Amino acid sequence: MVRINTNYQKLPGNYLFSGIAKKVADYSNAHPDKEIIRLGIGDVTQPLPSAVISALHKAVDEQAKASSFRGYAPDLGYEFLRNTIAQNDYISRGCDIKNDEIFISDGAKSDSGSIQELFDADTVIAVTDPVYPVYIDSNVMAGRCGTYDEASGKWSDIIYMPVTAENGFVPELPKKVPDLIYLCLPNNPTGTTLTKPQLQDLVDYANKNGSIIIYDAAYEAYITEEDVPHSIYECEGATNCAIEIRSFSKNAGFTGLRLGFTVIPSDIKVGGVSLKNMWARRHGTRFNGAPYIVQRAGEAVYSDEGKQGVKELISYYMNNAAIIRNGLKDKGYEVYGGVNAPYIWMKTPDNMTSWEFFDLLLEKANVVGTPGSGFGPSGEGYFRLTAFGTKENSERALKRIIF
Amino acid sequence: MVRINTNYQKLPGNYLFSGIAKKVADYSNAHPDKEIIRLGIGDVTQPLPSAVISALHKAVDEQAKASSFRGYAPDLGYEFLRNTIAQNDYISRGCDIKNDEIFISDGAKSDSGSIQELFDADTVIAVTDPVYPVYIDSNVMAGRCGTYDEASGKWSDIIYMPVTAENGFVPELPKKVPDLIYLCLPNNPTGTTLTKPQLQDLVDYANKNGSIIIYDAAYEAYITEEDVPHSIYECEGATNCAIEIRSFSKNAGFTGLRLGFTVIPSDIKVGGVSLKNMWARRHGTRFNGAPYIVQRAGEAVYSDEGKQGVKELISYYMNNAAIIRNGLKDKGYEVYGGVNAPYIWMKTPDNMTSWEFFDLLLEKANVVGTPGSGFGPSGEGYFRLTAFGTKENSERALKRIIF
Numbered sequence: 001m002v003r004i005n006t007n008y009q010k011l012p013g014n015y016l017f018s019g020i021a022k023k024v025a026d027y028s029n030a031h032p033d034k035e036i037i038r039l040g041i042g043d044v045t046q047p048l049p050s051a052v053i054s055a056l057h058k059a060v061d062e063q064a065k066a067s068s069f070r071g072y073a074p075d076l077g078y079e080f081l082r083n084t085i086a087q088n089d090y091i092s093r094g095c096d097i098k099n100d101e102i103f104i105s106d107g108a109k110s111d112s113g114s115i116q117e118l119f120d121a122d123t124v125i126a127v128t129d130p131v132y133p134v135y136i137d138s139n140v141m142a143g144r145c146g147t148y149d150e151a152s153g154k155w156s157d158i159i160y161m162p163v164t165a166e167n168g169f170v171p172e173l174p175k176k177v178p179d180l181i182y183l184c185l186p187n188n189p190t191g192t193t194l195t196k197p198q199l200q201d202l203v204d205y206a207n208k209n210g211s212i213i214i215y216d217a218a219y220e221a222y223i224t225e226e227d228v229p230h231s232i233y234e235c236e237g238a239t240n241c242a243i244e245i246r247s248f249s250k251n252a253g254f255t256g257l258r259l260g261f262t263v264i265p266s267d268i269k270v271g272g273v274s275l276k277n278m279w280a281r282r283h284g285t286r287f288n289g290a291p292y293i294v295q296r297a298g299e300a301v302y303s304d305e306g307k308q309g310v311k312e313l314i315s316y317y318m319n320n321a322a323i324i325r326n327g328l329k330d331k332g333y334e335v336y337g338g339v340n341a342p343y344i345w346m347k348t349p350d351n352m353t354s355w356e357f358f359d360l361l362l363e364k365a366n367v368v369g370t371p372g373s374g375f376g377p378s379g380e381g382y383f384r385l386t387a388f389g390t391k392e393n394s395e396r397a398l399k400r401i402i403f
Numbered sequence: 404m405v406r407i408n409t410n411y412q413k414l415p416g417n418y419l420f421s422g423i424a425k426k427v428a429d430y431s432n433a434h435p436d437k438e439i440i441r442l443g444i445g446d447v448t449q450p451l452p453s454a455v456i457s458a459l460h461k462a463v464d465e466q467a468k469a470s471s472f473r474g475y476a477p478d479l480g481y482e483f484l485r486n487t488i489a490q491n492d493y494i495s496r497g498c499d500i501k502n503d504e505i506f507i508s509d510g511a512k513s514d515s516g517s518i519q520e521l522f523d524a525d526t527v528i529a530v531t532d533p534v535y536p537v538y539i540d541s542n543v544m545a546g547r548c549g550t551y552d553e554a555s556g557k558w559s560d561i562i563y564m565p566v567t568a569e570n571g572f573v574p575e576l577p578k579k580v581p582d583l584i585y586l587c588l589p590n591n592p593t594g595t596t597l598t599k600p601q602l603q604d605l606v607d608y609a610n611k612n613g614s615i616i617i618y619d620a621a622y623e624a625y626i627t628e629e630d631v632p633h634s635i636y637e638c639e640g641a642t643n644c645a646i647e648i649r650s651f652s653k654n655a656g657f658t659g660l661r662l663g664f665t666v667i668p669s670d671i672k673v674g675g676v677s678l679k680n681m682w683a684r685r686h687g688t689r690f691n692g693a694p695y696i697v698q699r700a701g702e703a704v705y706s707d708e709g710k711q712g713v714k715e716l717i718s719y720y721m722n723n724a725a726i727i728r729n730g731l732k733d734k735g736y737e738v739y740g741g742v743n744a745p746y747i748w749m750k751t752p753d754n755m756t757s758w759e760f761f762d763l764l765l766e767k768a769n770v771v772g773t774p775g776s777g778f779g780p781s782g783e784g785y786f787r788l789t790a791f792g793t794k795e796n797s798e799r800a801l802k803r804i805i806f
Contacts (some may be wrong), residue, residue: 001613002582004748043474071446071658120406210404255474293785
């Protein structure tokens with residue numbers, strides 16, 4: 001008699017954003033006259049850059065002729081894209097990453113959820129708290145993390161590294177050594193970053209203790225400050241302990257196009273086994289490549305015209321970030337993030353809980369944000385707004401927040 | 404200290420097709436003057452139908468304007484596609500499948516590799532032998548299947564259901580009851596099918612014994628005979644025990660575009676838990692949807708023009724199948740498949756092993772096929788050729804096979 005994977009039963013409620021979407025849909029159905037401004041999920045709103053559109057049309061035309069038709073992509077990604085990434089994201093920045101250490105995928109969410117499969121069932125993970133929920137949920141589904149305690153909002157076997165206003169959003173090095181350390185920098189949801197020396201401390205800690213860092217750099221394009229690393233491989237020794245995950249969603253607007261990649265340096269060996277080779281085996285067995293036309297679109301992101309397009313998108317969203325950040329500050333709110341990231345992380349007013357503020361904002365201002373506690377217990381009392389709306393909606397949302 | 408998932412170490416060698424690709428590349432590098440005809444991997448060669456190309460261009464243009472731009476797709480797929488599939492693939496065929504039981508994905512390979520995650524770690528799987536390698540490899544990576552015995556080519560804990568010329572390629576109902584039964588029909592690699600009563604026997608067996616059937620129908624579009632079911636839901640009771648996986652790769656040529664779907668009926672409960680809800684949770688947590696433009700392309704496959712395009716593609720490939728099948732028969736080979744499937748499954752001549760014949764064919768005829776033993780021990784002594792080449796290459800390959 002077949003039995004289910006009971007680990008799924010341990011997950012409390014829905015995936016965070018699916019749950020919010022349902023709550024908003026319910027409100028919207030009950031109040032069809034209300035116009036809701038969505039600054040909740042980190043989804044972009046601006047169209048794809050023209051270089052990407054041209055590349056897509058061109059690639060579609062290639063697929064229309066037998067002479068240029070392409071079927072299955074190479075397991076690990078097309079060389080034209082892997083080479084371009086190696087050159088533009090790494091070699092040009094002084095990071096020693098080769099094209100065969102880059103694995104093209106359908107996005108950072110898939111990769112950050114799947115990477116745990118390379119590790120033992122008893123792997124102990126550490127996460128910053130608050131954190132993007134996929135890291136924890138994917139490990140829970142795989143039978144790690146122990147049991148969930150409703151009262152504390154914590155999993156018994158996870159090592160939490162709080163990042164709050166109190167510690168300046170800099171995680172303390174864990175006393176109990178984790179096997180895997182998930183970092184998202186610039187951080188989702190707090191919008192905060194680490195300086196290079198601060199990140200170097202974490203790399204040194206991982207190398208000293210035999211931990212692996214899963215470094216999600218999906219928001220690196222939003223970095224504006226000089227001393228903030230764009231890649232973990234800017235830190236010494238990171239090619240011995242860090243896997244980096246990147247996305248085309250937030251820089252070039254690929255949320256609906258789906259493209260990302262993971263870097264696993266050849267130097268990373270665990271018990272003598274190459275993680276790069278394991279990931280290659282997983283790609284070959286469990287995945288069939290990102291679409292050819294989308295890989296060509298990804299290549300176009302690195303063309304001169306593409307880079308200009310990305311720059312304009314980032315400026316547009318970072319202008320929104322400034323509008324929201326400064327607007328909230330002017331209203332007297334305590335606000336973080338929004339300088340090197342498209343996320344604004346605010347303290348809720350009057351000691352409201354995150355969900356109380358979510359409801360208030362939805363009902364009184366018809367603005368959707370994301371409750372901080374949805375990202376972890378240390379997110380309680382915080383609230384995330386994204387800069388991914390339109391300029392008009394960012395301004396209008398600010399005007400509606402009058403409490 | 405971090406440790407790896409040691410189950411990966413149990414897998415013998417590479418993923419089958421990655422291994423073959425390497426062998427062919429080595430031969431090709433050593434003999435650059437030889438022109439190789441590839442009838443190995445099941446990759447299509449003909450361009451996308453014009454309806455699909457038009458839909459792609461149109462959707463790309465939508466992504467170029469803020470007013471029509473689409474970001475993240477709904478977790479489970481766009482309604483326009485789920486509705487179209489429900490109507491065309493199921494309701495029109497008398498199968499009671501609703502759009503909310505259909506989950507859009509980036510392809511049947513991903514889904515058939517991931518579906519095992521819903522089940523207990525001790526799940527016992529049954530597979531036809533030979534079989535598409537992903538079913539076994541994905542379970543081995545998850546720690547199931549026991550140990551691999553090189554001599555027999557078998558995993559200690561898998562229940563094998565041989566399908567060979569001796570039993571007319573009809574699997575015997577297993578004596579020891581498996582939890583999961585993987586079926587690929589029309590079968591990859593044998594190209595054979597079951598009649599509706601034969602499939603009904605398997606559905607009845609699953610319902611009687613509390614097993615779940617994973618039914619991979621990636622090749623259903625190639626069925627030409629009347630009494631062969633296109634969907635397992637044509638069998639009575641299948642909505643209580645069967646998950647069906649479908650692909651756009653082989654009917655509409657989407658191998659490089661990536662689109663598929665999985666059907667999980669609401670009626671399937673395991674220990675009172677809905678597998679549909681579990682899969683929805685997995686999609687929400689581990690996946691971010693297939694690209695909008697590709698989902699529009701999928702929708703176009705069901706338009707009148709799209710259906711005509713698919714019909715022409717299928718005719719083209721099935722004409723190749725007839726060329727290969729009849730050509731080999733005329734040369735005195737024992738040949739199966741190729742009537743309801745794009746695969747021709749031949750007995751190797753002179754009791755050669757599958758790999759001996761692979762080498763012979765590569766070296767003497769410069770034709771690449773797939774060794775039957777790569778699909779399982781009962782595939783030994785067989786060899787798979789695909790009809791997915793061009794007509795010219797199918798004919799030329801036949802002429803080269805003169806032994």
